[in-house]
Amino acid sequence: MNDGQPGGTRGEPAGATPDEGRARSGDAFDDALALVNGPGQPRVRPGAEAATVRAPYAARGAAAGEGGDAPYTPGDPYTPGDPYTPGDPYTPDDPFAPGDPFASDGPGAPGNRSDATGPAGADDPGPTPAPGPRPTPAAVPWHLARDIARRAVTEPPAPLTSALGTALGRTLAAPLTALTDLPSFDTSAMDGWAVAGPGPWRLDHPADTPEAGPPPGILAGHAPTDVLLDGHAIAIATGARIPSGATAVLRSEHGEVRAPSGGGRRLYAPQPVPPGQDIRPRGQECRRGDQLLPAGALVTPAVLGLAAAAGYDELTARPRPRAEVFVLGDELLDHGLPQEGRIRDALGPMLVPWLHALGVETPAARHLADDADTLYAALADSTADVVITTGGTASGPVDHVHPTLRGLGAEVVVDGVEVRPGHPMLLARLAPGRHLVGLPGNPLAAVSGLCTLAEPLLCALAGRRPAPPYRVPLAAPVHGHPHDTRLVPVAYRDDERYGLMAAPLHFHGPAMLRGIAAADALAVVPPGGAKRGNELELLELPWPAGWSAGWAPDAPTDWSASGEL
Numbered sequence: 001m002n003d004g005q006p007g008g009t010r011g012e013p014a015g016a017t018p019d020e021g022r023a024r025s026g027d028a029f030d031d032a033l034a035l036v037n038g039p040g041q042p043r044v045r046p047g048a049e050a051a052t053v054r055a056p057y058a059a060r061g062a063a064a065g066e067g068g069d070a071p072y073t074p075g076d077p078y079t080p081g082d083p084y085t086p087g088d089p090y091t092p093d094d095p096f097a098p099g100d101p102f103a104s105d106g107p108g109a110p111g112n113r114s115d116a117t118g119p120a121g122a123d124d125p126g127p128t129p130a131p132g133p134r135p136t137p138a139a140v141p142w143h144l145a146r147d148i149a150r151r152a153v154t155e156p157p158a159p160l161t162s163a164l165g166t167a168l169g170r171t172l173a174a175p176l177t178a179l180t181d182l183p184s185f186d187t188s189a190m191d192g193w194a195v196a197g198p199g200p201w202r203l204d205h206p207a208d209t210p211e212a213g214p215p216p217g218i219l220a221g222h223a224p225t226d227v228l229l230d231g232h233a234i235a236i237a238t239g240a241r242i243p244s245g246a247t248a249v250l251r252s253e254h255g256e257v258r259a260p261s262g263g264g265r266r267l268y269a270p271q272p273v274p275p276g277q278d279i280r281p282r283g284q285e286c287r288r289g290d291q292l293l294p295a296g297a298l299v300t301p302a303v304l305g306l307a308a309a310a311g312y313d314e315l316t317a318r319p320r321p322r323a324e325v326f327v328l329g330d331e332l333l334d335h336g337l338p339q340e341g342r343i344r345d346a347l348g349p350m351l352v353p354w355l356h357a358l359g360v361e362t363p364a365a366r367h368l369a370d371d372a373d374t375l376y377a378a379l380a381d382s383t384a385d386v387v388i389t390t391g392g393t394a395s396g397p398v399d400h401v402h403p404t405l406r407g408l409g410a411e412v413v414v415d416g417v418e419v420r421p422g423h424p425m426l427l428a429r430l431a432p433g434r435h436l437v438g439l440p441g442n443p444l445a446a447v448s449g450l451c452t453l454a455e456p457l458l459c460a461l462a463g464r465r466p467a468p469p470y471r472v473p474l475a476a477p478v479h480g481h482p483h484d485t486r487l488v489p490v491a492y493r494d495d496e497r498y499g500l501m502a503a504p505l506h507f508h509g510p511a512m513l514r515g516i517a518a519a520d521a522l523a524v525v526p527p528g529g530a531k532r533g534n535e536l537e538l539l540e541l542p543w544p545a546g547w548s549a550g551w552a553p554d555a556p557t558d559w560s561a562s563g564e565l
């Protein structure tokens with residue numbers, strides 16, 4: 001079946017000959033994009049302004065969202081030969097294009113779990129309750145699934161008080177209030193002279209310093225006690241405390257020192273010096289007691305710096321959630337080339353650092369044998385806040401997740417989500433405060449489950465606020481599933497005419513990682529699809545936040561623990 005690869009030669013980038021697709025731009029990202037989609041476009045990271053809704057088509061009214069090809073005028077820079085245009089091979093090969101053979105994975109396909117548990121149609125007798133001590137819920141819409149996952153946490157783990165450095169990546173449990181005014185004294189913003197009143201000024205030497213040579217002046221860290229008299233000046237360094245009586249600071253490059261014949265030194269300024277110039281007044285940034293950040297803010301390196309400046313030695317913050325990853329599947333290899341029906345584990349190497357990037361403490365993934373007893377023991381023994389399993393969510397002969405959850409008496413909170421890929425994902429409550437997220441085994445389906453269920457759950461466990469929805473217009477149309485939401489890898493591109501846009505990437509089949517590996521985000525495509533120019537919600541991939549929070553991936557997957565392969 002077509003697993004989402006573009007048309008033309010199977011496995012070649014869409015809209016390009018094989019050679020074109022592999023042209024190198026010299027830029028790693030453009031090369032990656034070219035490998036995925038054909039010749040690349042410059043990469044543009046969204047800046048602060050990009051966090052707001054950008055609506056390049058908004059002025060064209062409803063046509064942008066509903067009116068066929070209305071937004072595309074002749075001469076549109078995307079039309080001829082653009083790798084993302086409607087005529088691009090991307091479109092007919094889309095897994096949800098009518099008549100696409102991939103549709104056999106769709107909702108009408110025989111044996112599709114979602115059909116068994118999804119919303120009832122006119123003749124549908126409704127979901128059949130699964131056997132076991134607890135009824136299992138029907139598949140839920142994608143937005144609802146995220147909401148349920150977020151609300152599954154009734155009480156995040158108790159906050160801990162620790163030295164500043166160890167609070168990195170935790171979440172503020174209470175607002176950060178200033179313990180001092182900032183700056184805590186009137187401060188010189190420049191190297192130069194503190195002056196009192198209008199010039200020229202008589203240059204003071206601090207007590208006990210020789211008259212000859214440049215006056216040492218007031219340095220940062222000093223606490224001047226002498227009052228600066230009107231008509232006097234004294235050298236001062238950036239960050240030094242302004243002496244009382246001073247009215248301004250004159251920058252060193254703006255003043256001239258002369259030594260008149262009568263003795264002493266005089267300081268001249270070519271321009272009048274306005275009162276307050278280059279003085280940072282006490283309390284300019286905050287007053288003691290001001291709220292600097294709300295509870296729920298992530299403790300980033302910048303937050304640590306602010307907290308230190310504001311007088312904190314310790315922070316009280318909610319700990320990073322602890323997750324464990326169990327990789328299921330006897331077919332998985334941890335090294336070398338796929339052989340004899342066995343394939344490489346793509347999920348252990350991906351999920352653990354992905355969780356680190358989300359600010360989650362996660363040891364190396366454990367590979368468990370496809371054996372119900374092994375899974376039962378591992379789940380029963382785990383003390384993690386969240387256990388993440390991969391594979392075994394469907395109803396194959398070695399899909400043990402559902403029966404094991406029943407055996408453990410776990411409450412299945414979400415059993416299937418109306419999203420492609422990844423619809424067999426699940427969320428279960430193992431015990432009060434402990435959850436399991438079951439990710440489907442297909443690698444992009446696992447990413448979908450991670451973003452749909454694990455990320456909101458972990459965000460709530462960390463006591464963090466959910467990020468506000470982020471919407472960007474699509475650079476090309478995307479087919480929709482008839483009933484389910486789709487998550488499609490996209491890369492940002494900067495459009496001369498329309499600004500930031502999200503370009504859908506090829507190789508988005510459930511078993512493929514090639515698209516997501518080149519992506520900036522996953523676009524949330526509503527049932528029925530989206531046209532070019534439609535603004536779609538994006539789930540940004542967490543790399544910048546994760547890497548800046550300073551975690552490195554742990555040791556590689558441990559394959560040797562007892563009871564495991």
Ligand SMILES: Nc1nc2c(c(=O)[nH]1)N[C@H]1C(S)=C(S)[C@@H](COP(=O)(O)OP(=O)(O)OC[C@H]3O[C@@H](n4cnc5c(N)ncnc54)[C@H](O)[C@@H]3O)O[C@H]1N2
Pocket residue numbers: 111112113114327328329331332343344345346347348390391392393394395396399421422423424439440441442443445510
């Ligand atoms: N009768 C049905 N069969 C399937 C359905 C269904 O609704 N009814 N859904 C399909 C969908 S959609 C998905 S997704 C998968 C989910 O299957 P499981 O979660 O049970 O996963 P597995 O069967 O173990 O594996 C599926 C696929 O992924 C490969 N895999 C598994 N783990 C890894 C890994 N760590 N690294 C790389 N690849 C992995 C595995 O070899 C399989 O090819 O079920 C469908 N079937």
Ligand code: MOO
Pocket residue numbers: 105419420421422423424440442444445446510511
């Ligand atoms: O399409 Mo499955 O949902 O491959 O995850």
